[in-house]
Amino acid sequence: MASPNSPKPTTSPSSRDEVNHVAQELYRQNMELAERNKTLALLRKIDEIVLGSATDLSMVSELIADTVVSETSFILFTALLVIEGQQAKLVPHAASYMSSGKSKHLKDQEKIFSKLPIHAQASILKEVISGKTHVVTDTLSSILASSFPSETAQQIQGAMAIKNFYIYPLVSREKVIGVMILGVRIAKADMTAYQNNLLDRLAGVVAIAIDNSMLYSKTQVVTARLKEANRHLKDLDKAKDEFISMASHQLRTPLTTIKGYLSMMLEGDAGKITPTQKQFVGYAFEGADRMVNLIADLLNVSRLSAGRFMIESRDSDLGKIVEDEVRQLQSHAVAKNLKLVYNPPKKALPMLPLDDNKTRQVIMNFIDNAIYYTKDGSITVDAEKVGKVVRVTVRDTGIGVPPDAKRKLFSKFYRAENAQTMRPDGTGLGLYLAKRVIEDQGGTIIFESVEGKGSTFGFELPIVPAAATSSVTKKVPTP
Amino acid sequence: MSETIPLDSEVSGKTILIAEDDPFILRMYQIKLESAGFTVVVKTNGREAYEMIKSNRPDLFLTDINMPELSGLEVLSALQADSFDFTGMPIIVLTNSSSIEDRKIAISYGADYLVKAELTPRQVLDRIVEKLKDVKS
Numbered sequence: 001m002a003s004p005n006s007p008k009p010t011t012s013p014s015s016r017d018e019v020n021h022v023a024q025e026l027y028r029q030n031m032e033l034a035e036r037n038k039t040l041a042l043l044r045k046i047d048e049i050v051l052g053s054a055t056d057l058s059m060v061s062e063l064i065a066d067t068v069v070s071e072t073s074f075i076l077f078t079a080l081l082v083i084e085g086q087q088a089k090l091v092p093h094a095a096s097y098m099s100s101g102k103s104k105h106l107k108d109q110e111k112i113f114s115k116l117p118i119h120a121q122a123s124i125l126k127e128v129i130s131g132k133t134h135v136v137t138d139t140l141s142s143i144l145a146s147s148f149p150s151e152t153a154q155q156i157q158g159a160m161a162i163k164n165f166y167i168y169p170l171v172s173r174e175k176v177i178g179v180m181i182l183g184v185r186i187a188k189a190d191m192t193a194y195q196n197n198l199l200d201r202l203a204g205v206v207a208i209a210i211d212n213s214m215l216y217s218k219t220q221v222v223t224a225r226l227k228e229a230n231r232h233l234k235d236l237d238k239a240k241d242e243f244i245s246m247a248s249h250q251l252r253t254p255l256t257t258i259k260g261y262l263s264m265m266l267e268g269d270a271g272k273i274t275p276t277q278k279q280f281v282g283y284a285f286e287g288a289d290r291m292v293n294l295i296a297d298l299l300n301v302s303r304l305s306a307g308r309f310m311i312e313s314r315d316s317d318l319g320k321i322v323e324d325e326v327r328q329l330q331s332h333a334v335a336k337n338l339k340l341v342y343n344p345p346k347k348a349l350p351m352l353p354l355d356d357n358k359t360r361q362v363i364m365n366f367i368d369n370a371i372y373y374t375k376d377g378s379i380t381v382d383a384e385k386v387g388k389v390v391r392v393t394v395r396d397t398g399i400g401v402p403p404d405a406k407r408k409l410f411s412k413f414y415r416a417e418n419a420q421t422m423r424p425d426g427t428g429l430g431l432y433l434a435k436r437v438i439e440d441q442g443g444t445i446i447f448e449s450v451e452g453k454g455s456t457f458g459f460e461l462p463i464v465p466a467a468a469t470s471s472v473t474k475k476v477p478t479p
Numbered sequence: 480m481s482e483t484i485p486l487d488s489e490v491s492g493k494t495i496l497i498a499e500d501d502p503f504i505l506r507m508y509q510i511k512l513e514s515a516g517f518t519v520v521v522k523t524n525g526r527e528a529y530e531m532i533k534s535n536r537p538d539l540f541l542t543d544i545n546m547p548e549l550s551g552l553e554v555l556s557a558l559q560a561d562s563f564d565f566t567g568m569p570i571i572v573l574t575n576s577s578s579i580e581d582r583k584i585a586i587s588y589g590a591d592y593l594v595k596a597e598l599t600p601r602q603v604l605d606r607i608v609e610k611l612k613d614v615k616s
Contacts, residue, residue, distance in 0.1 A: 245577050252575035252596035253501065260507045263599035269510060292596045299577050308579050357597055 032194060039198050042071040043205055050209040057082065060213040061094035064206055068182070069098040074195060076162055077183025079118050081125070082210060083176065090120040090129070090179065097160065097183070113160055118181065119145040124167060129176050134168040134203065136188065143167070143181060163187045168203035172211035180206055237306070244302045248295045255295075259288040282331050289328070290368075293361060297429045300358075301412065304436065311440045313353040318390055318461070319345055321356065322383045325363045332371050339378035340371070349383065349390050350463055358437045365430035366394040366457045372423050374398035377454070385463070393446060393458030401449040410435045410445070418451075434459075490611045491516035496537035498528035498554070499573075500546045504595065508541065511600035512607070525549025529557055536568060538614075539607055544574040544581055552581060555588045565589065569610035573603065 049063045065078040079095035097113035099106045119125075124142045128135050137143070141153035143165060162183040170178040180203055186195065262285040265273060273281065303309040326342040333340035370379040377397030384391055401409060405416035413428040420426070435445050438459040449455035495517045499505040505521055512519045520537060522528040526548035532540065542551035549557065551572055558565070570590035574581065577594075585592040591606065598606075 248577050249575050252594070253504075256575060256595040257501075257503045257507065259596065260504070260600050263601060264507065264511060267601060269514060296594075296597065303579070310579060312582075357594070 032192070035192075035194055038071065038073070039194075039201075042067065042198075043201065045071060046202075046205050046209055050212050057210070057213045057217055058093055060209060062096070064209060065094040065096035068202065068206075069096045072198070074184055074186050075182050075199075076160060076185050077113065077116075077165075077181070079116070079181040080170075080178060080206070080210070081118065081120055081181075082170075082178035082214070083129075090125060092118050092120055093178075099161070109159060113156070116140075116156075117145065117148070118143055119148075125179050128167045128169050128179055132169050132171060132176060134166060134200075137165050137167065138163065140165065161185050166199050168199070170203060170207035170210055172207040177207060177211055177214070241302050241306050244298060248299050251295055252292065255288055255292055259285060259292060262288060279331070286328070286332065293364060294427070296357070296361060297427060297433060300433050300436075301429055304433075309436065309440075311355045311358065311437070313355050313441070315351045316354040316356045316359070317349070318352055318354065318359070318392070319349040319383055321354075321360050322363055322381060322392055325360060325367055326381050329364070329367050329371060332368075333379060336371060336374075337376065338371060338374055340367070340381070341378060342381045343383075345384045347385065349385055352390065352461060353464055354441060354461070355437065358433075359441070362434040362437050362459070363392065363394075365434055369430065369457070370394050370396035370398060370455075372426075373419060374454070382458075386460070388463055389443075389460040390463060391446070391458065391460045393456050395454065395456045397454040400451040400453050400455050402451045406447075406449065409447070431457075490608055492518060493538035493611055494518045494520060495539050495541055495607065496520045496522065496528060496531060498522045498525060498540070498542040498546060498551060500524060500543060504543075507600050508603065511604055515604055517607075523547075525551060525554045529554045532558060532563070532568075533561070538568065539611060540568060540570045541603075541607065542570070542572055544572060544576050552584050555585075555590070559588070567614055569614060571603075571606060571610065 045067045046064060049060055049067065052063075061080045061082070065080055068075055068078040076099065077095070077097045080093045081090050082093050083089065084091045095114050095116060095118065097110050097116075099110055122143050122145075124135060124137060139150075139153070140157040140160075140162070141148060141150045144153055160183065162185055164184050164187070166182040166184060168180045168182070169176045170180055182199060182202070184191070184195075184199075262281050264270060265281050266278060266285060300309060323342060323344065326340060330340055367379065367381065374396045375398070379397075380395045382391070382393045382395070399418050399422060401416055402418060405414075408414045409416065410431045412432045414432070415426055415428040434457075438445050438461070441461060442464075443459050443461035446456065446458035446460065495512055497505060497508055497512075497519060499508070499521070500523050502523075505523065509519050509521055520531065522531060524547040525542075528540075528542060528546075528551075529549055531537070532554070542554065544551040551574070555570065565588070570585075570588060572581075572585040572590045572592045573595050574592075575595050582592045591610065593603065593606065
């Protein structure tokens with residue numbers, strides 16, 4: 001460009017041509033930049049559709065079709081067909097047409113052309129799907145049903161002002177998932193490299209959008225099914241818990257009578273009994289007691305799985321609990337020719353806020369196991385105060401725990417192989433519950449074992465001032 | 480196991496009301512408590528237990544939960560509705576129910592909640608003595 005201040009330059013015709021040429025070139029580049037901008041905007045909009053709130057496949061398809069025709073100047077028509085179902089049928093999902101004009105008449109036409117009856121079984125579409133590559137056709141009738149009058153098709157195409165239909169396979173993750181038809185108003189020869197490139201890229205982006213939307217719907221369906229299954233499982237679980245509760249109650253009532261009267265016979269409430277009678281009744285009592293404990297284990301496991309396991313503490317004399325349990329199981333040990341020794345603490349243990357019943361069961365489980373899994377030798381029970389904790393241990397000379405079983409020993413229903421051989425009817429619940437009961441009371445489990453030599457099971461519980469009862473429980477006010 | 484030990488003079492002769500509908504279980508506790516020196520009154524349904532407490536309050540109330548007429552817990556709520564003063568009358572709820580809800584309700588009345596099958600009559604007796612001594616102190 002010449003500057004207005006400078007004297008008019010004398011330019012030769014050849015240099016004027018050059019200026020014209022440069023100007024033209026600049027104009028062309030400008031146009032291309034504008035086109036590039038539009039393309040970027042279009043691709044970004046499609047990405048937005050993918051990320052947006054529209055998740056239903058038909059909605060996403062419609063949005064894409066509308067966006068493509070409204071954001072480009074040369075694509076007037078877009079149709080999307082998606083392969084669906086087990087028969088992999090091609091199904092039309094959306095179509096959109098937008099003319100370049102704005103008159104009322106054209107708007108009505110747009111509505112009609114957006115409803116063009118695309119024939120999903122058209123051979124040209126099948127060709128695109130099987131060939132996995134795009135095909136260009138200049139006749140609308142090739143994508144309509146063969147019964148559609150070709151003259152009418154020709155008239156429609158004329159009214160639409162579309163020169164060619166570009167039919168792209170939608171390929172995502174190396175699978176053809178559908179077909180996109182783009183009606184272009186520019187003759188094939190006049191398409192710029194850029195426009196051709198845009199069509200190619202569009203097919204890729206749209207394929208991803210459609211695929212994502214289908215994946216999303218599938219996930220939705222699966223999630224809904226999972227939720228339903230989960231609800232069903234919860235119902236079953238509840239029914240199971242209710243059954244266990246009910247059965248436990250029914251079992252406990254006769255056991256109360258059996259255990260109660262046997263204990264009274266042992267205590268002399270029915271008059272004097274001979275030592276042999278006392279021994280036999282004692283066995284019967286222990287059997288009943290064992291059953292009561294099994295029921296308690298079952299209930300506790302069911303509560304644990306239902307999240308309703310609760311520690312209820314009251315000030316308890318741990319020394320007395322240990323002593324009671326040793327005494328209760330003494331006859332078992334004697335019957336197996338084992339020595340069961342209790343070393344009471346040198347000084348009385350402090351009162352501790354404990355769940356008396358559950359802690360009792362833990363100790364009973366440890367001693368009971370020791371008796372079961374010891375062929376000969378002894379079981380030594382110690383209770384002592386060590387610094388700020390009370391430690392209770394049960395040491396045996398039994399079969400011990402194999403090294404590979406140690407890690408899993410305290411898991412629910414787990415039983416070491418040597419234990420299973422020796423006692424096929426164990427439940428695998430005792431240690432699992434013991435760990436929970438002790439840890440829920442702020443204590444730690446003690447466990448040491450050498451296979452073939454023996455084991456030590458026990459726990460340490462912190463000494464808490466008796467008044468500061470565990471916060472888990474409501475402290476019962478003294479009436 | 481030891482023979483039944485006579486009670487301390489401070490708790491012997493106290494009146495225990497037992498509400499229990501199972502005759503075998505009722506008899507079991509009755510024998511144990513009477514041989515220990517308590518005066519035992521028995522009721523086999525909640526309604527009668529409630530009326531007895533209203534007219535002639537016992538020193539301790541030992542009650543089952545599931546009973547005809549009124550459950551053990553309903554007896555407690557009926558008493559509370561009457562603004563009954565629970566002071567000085569320890570309550571022990573003795574049941575085989577494993578309902579945590581029941582346990583919570585019992586505890587809310589300041590009652591002990593014990594599982595019958597897990598305790599021998601002797602252990603229940605020990606608990607009764609303990610509760611009565613708590614009242615004294």
